[in-house]
Amino acid sequence: MPAGLLADAPDGLLVPTGHGRTLRSPAHEVTFKVTGEHSRAASSFEVVVPPGFDVGAHVHARSEELFYVLEGELDVLAFEPRVRTGDDWRHWESPSGRRTVRATPGTVIVVPPGCPHAFANRTDSPAKMFFQASPPPDHERYFEELIEILDRGGPPDHAAIAALRDRYDIEQLTPLRHDADREP
Numbered sequence: 001m002p003a004g005l006l007a008d009a010p011d012g013l014l015v016p017t018g019h020g021r022t023l024r025s026p027a028h029e030v031t032f033k034v035t036g037e038h039s040r041a042a043s044s045f046e047v048v049v050p051p052g053f054d055v056g057a058h059v060h061a062r063s064e065e066l067f068y069v070l071e072g073e074l075d076v077l078a079f080e081p082r083v084r085t086g087d088d089w090r091h092w093e094s095p096s097g098r099r100t101v102r103a104t105p106g107t108v109i110v111v112p113p114g115c116p117h118a119f120a121n122r123t124d125s126p127a128k129m130f131f132q133a134s135p136p137p138d139h140e141r142y143f144e145e146l147i148e149i150l151d152r153g154g155p156p157d158h159a160a161i162a163a164l165r166d167r168y169d170i171e172q173l174t175p176l177r178h179d180a181d182r183e184p
Contacts, residue, residue: 005060007072015033017181020046021034023144025147025151026150026151028048028049028150029048030045030046030047031045031047032044032045032143033046035140036136037132037137038133039136039138041135043134043136045130045132046129046131047131048128049072049120049127050121051121051122051125051128052122052178052179053120053121054121054177054178055120056117057092058116058171058172059150059171059173060114061114062114062169064111065110065117065134066108066109066111066131066132067109067130068108068129068130069104069106070129070130072105072121072123072126072127073103073104073121074127074129075090075103075119075121076102076117076118077092078110078111079115079116082095082118083175084173086090087172089118092116100118103119118174141168142164142165142168142170145164146161146164148159149164150159155178156177
């Protein structure tokens with residue numbers, strides 16, 4: 001290969017353990033690992049899900065997501081249910097009989113556009129997951145604005161969260177909750 005072509009090749013990105021820009025609130029902690037500045041394919045995040053956090057069932061028209069559970073346990077949903085009940089997704093069932101599952105470390109969840117999905121930490125310990133969203137940078141901006149809303153204190157401002165989700169290709173099917181029912 002001619003030397004000139006090698007000189008034009010972009011450098012890769014290495015994000016060491018413990019690095020990346022972290023956004024924190026009592027209800028969420030997100031560390032940006034790879035952003036749209038570094039990748040045309042996807043944004044990548046490390047997400048700490050505190051006990052009692054339920055993102056609520058939602059669907060994206062154009063985004064694809066991948067979740068990889070690193071630590072702890074999360075209840076997850078990734079299917080179209082027979083009936084989209086409006087308050088709680090944990091009892092949903094698909095036409096083929098699929099139900100929500102308890103995801104443990106090493107579990108991978110892939111969510112194509114149009115697929116309802118959710119995760120919740122119903123345990124007493126934080127969970128951690130690697131999360132990838134395509135295309136970038138929508139989820140980066142969404143997380144920045146969501147953290148601002150959740151940082152205001154008190155119960156989540158559902159109207160502000162609904163407006164935010166409308167802007168970023170998120171159709172909310174059940175409510176986002178913090179301090180959702182946990183297992184005894």
